[in-house]
Amino acid sequence: MQADTNRFSWFEVPDDIKKLLILAAQTWENTSESEKYIQEALAKTGENTDVLVAAYRFFYYKNNYVLALQTTDKLLDKIKEAEKFPDDWDELQPILVNRQEDPQIRLYLNAYAASGLVLAKLGAIEQATKISARVKEIAQNNDFGAGFLLDILTRPAEEDD
Template identity: 30%
Template sequence: MDLQDFDSAHLYFDEPLAPEVAPVWPAAEQYAEGTAEQPLLEAQALAPDDLTVLVGLYRFYYYQHRYEAALQIARRRVEVVGPRLLLPANWSEIDAGHVAVAAERGIGLLRFYLLALKGGYLSLRLGRFEQGKAMLLKVVELDTDNRLGARLLLDVLAEHSAEILIFPTAANAEIRP
């Protein structure tokens, strides 16, 4: 199974946006701007399982260097998509058999799920090395061809484990004009 072979696959953004979100979505789409949080939270309150809304929130928090919040959204993405793919509730229990079934249900959604799990990178950024490493190891185990690039993150972690520095979060980062 090639996780890059999704040309004809159904992707999360192919799903129609929940109609109740439409009034707030134009402002929420500005997730690269600092002003999008409130509309995104309103959209999430209106449609908590909408994948486009969850991606918008994830990107907003990531671009704002709010990694804890981004990691929470990545977890929510896993919670929402996992049942649709018939995956175990606990990501650490997923094996190749589960992935084969999930791929049959939708390779695009499987990629979406695994990329959310690759959010273990955020755990690394937050100094939670064991958690982040475990999440990335699971992605590498399931993505044997390394099509999602998680192996590189583990290689960098292994190569620099003695030199790891904790990156500042948005709350304590120096802001320069």
């Protein structure tokens, strides 16, 4: 298969990684083959942020929620380490609120909200609700979709008539 890496000039990874991601997209219908390309891209990049995001999306849309969650966890850990975030939420929250327009913080909040969605898909409703509430509290304009998920997770069951 031909992989034209020039089509994705905005995607800042080496051409060999772009080729792997393109091959994963081109072989989408063959899950085992496409996943092989994603895993190879992850192995070769040392967990590049852009590749982690691409891998998360791949795993999510392939309904492989366990790997999607592992990928978001890696992305969150990578940003946490780079930004030297505290472990305690009460210390972290004001940092996220004050810097929520910073691209790296937006990526962190997106990944954190995504982990809440994946946890909900995996049946960890309490954890998903906690994450969604935290993200909604930070981004009250619902930039990250956490408010919608929180509403779904906490909405009382409708009664059957």
